[in-house]
Amino acid sequence: MDDPVMPWSVGIRFSHATLQVLAEDSGVDLLHVKGPAVDDRLTEGERQSIDADVLVRPAHVDRLVAAMHAHGWTTMYRFEDGSAFEHASTLVHGVLAPVDVHRSFPGIDGGDHAFDRLWADRHTVSIAGIACPVPSLAAQRLLLILHAARGGSLGSPDIRRSWDDASEQEREELMALARDVGAEVALAAGTGRLAAFDDRPGHDLWRVLSTRETSRARILLARVRAAPTRRAKVRTAVHLVVPNRRRMETRLGRPPTTREVAAAYFSRSRAGTHELVALLRAAARERRGR
Template sequence: MGDVENMPLLAGVPLAAATLQVIAEDAGVDILHIKGAAVDEVLLGRAEVTDPDTGETTSVVVPRSSLDADILVRPSHVKRMFAAMSAHRWTMVYRFEDGSAFEHASTWIRPGLCHADIHRSFPGIGLASEEAFDVLWSGRHSITMAGQPCPVPSLPAQRLVLILHAVRGGVLSSPDIDRAWGAASADERAEVDALALSLRAQVALAAGTGRLEEHRDDRAYPLWKALSGGDTSRTLLWWARVRAQPDPWLALRTAVHLVAPKPDRLQRELGHKPGVLQIARAWGHQLGLAASELGRLAGRAAARARRPQ
């Protein structure tokens, strides 16, 4: 197979998705294709194209730009999926723990194909991952990508996923939100609200739909307030992530994980497995950033306190 760099992404991403689908089916793994090439045409942009010969103008769908194939795997099937992918020359680049603060996706690569993000959960959904997958799986339907039938979430679920993704990135002006919510009818919005309720995703959805203040008393409010506002303060995001956890053990684990250096990322940066000294330096760097951020926050608080009321 040729070099993926020479393959247009509009062809490469669906091909990677179709490949993953065949691997999953052979291994008896349940997967749902999300975002990217899997998004329903209703939720895509459109452009007016004029025929140079006839002068006739028509509206055409603008394909979604995507760099990789995204799939959501039934959590109890993740190990089986990873084993099957490894057997087909896919290589893990980042573990779940080395990805985002939500530890929700693992990145894989394979020669000749686009990268793949393997999700075991989706940020913003508070329901237990296996139960959440059941909810999304129950409403699935199939689309064809690169000639292969691929299961995707229901249209309301796709709307929800796109909104949550945009909110996590702090892009409330995203066209995804405009199309998934702004252009939706009252009935379509009600369907998304009902699904968010069943998935415990109300707070994250509210952050993307102008209703976050209705959830001020929710423990997840500070997190989605910070994320939706594009807050870049490491310390504020750290505290919001910790506070959003449902129990003390998860809060403690999250607190440590967010500060700890990521060995796999460090190894890729160095080009070799990090030694004890290099890991210690990475810890020092992380703690130094935290201390610096705390100093800035303390300075801001002091400045606010000195302002005349």
């Protein structure tokens, strides 16, 4: 007889519970987000997730990762291997579901203050029998909207339940929270109000993200413009052009060869250059036509 297979949703709950125990033992502040941590008022039935997500106080990230490694977890993707936001690291375990450890949340630009604000309004819910801190209802609305907007899912049920179905008072509370944690532009992108923020640094980035822009050049330019410093702009550009060796290794099932990395770099650079040239030509034609 085959051994019974644990449902994936159960494995995710156990991962949340395990992370909470590790956090408490290590003196780590973390908030459980998405998946089973979402308030029932913002979901319909069981939420489908592929991993457990936690948002960690930035100063405690290294401590948590060290505790996870000591508990049998291994790092699959580092923060630098993820999105251009470099916001999350993926760790895997031989028995438990994978975990995304977030040191920040895309769209929230308030840094340490933002986590302090979310942490101050936390409450606990039971996940796999363990009391786990989760953000306030308003903060959960915000995180769900930002996540949907970043993925270009403006018709997402998460946005409908978190914004469209919210009362005027709930929307005011949500917008006040967004102002406090530096998420006004991203929230506006997810709620159809982005035009009011066209003078803000993150406007172009959240426009291309929320509309699922396919042009590499437009995405690159928007991300570079949104970077806060010159060094960050260079780092962002490099991140988007240079092939990610770790992700190539996962896809190939082995370390990529130097030739394969060079070929990937050439392909991405050529495609990006062609789109950038076309974009600049279009902009020049537009200026001449004015």
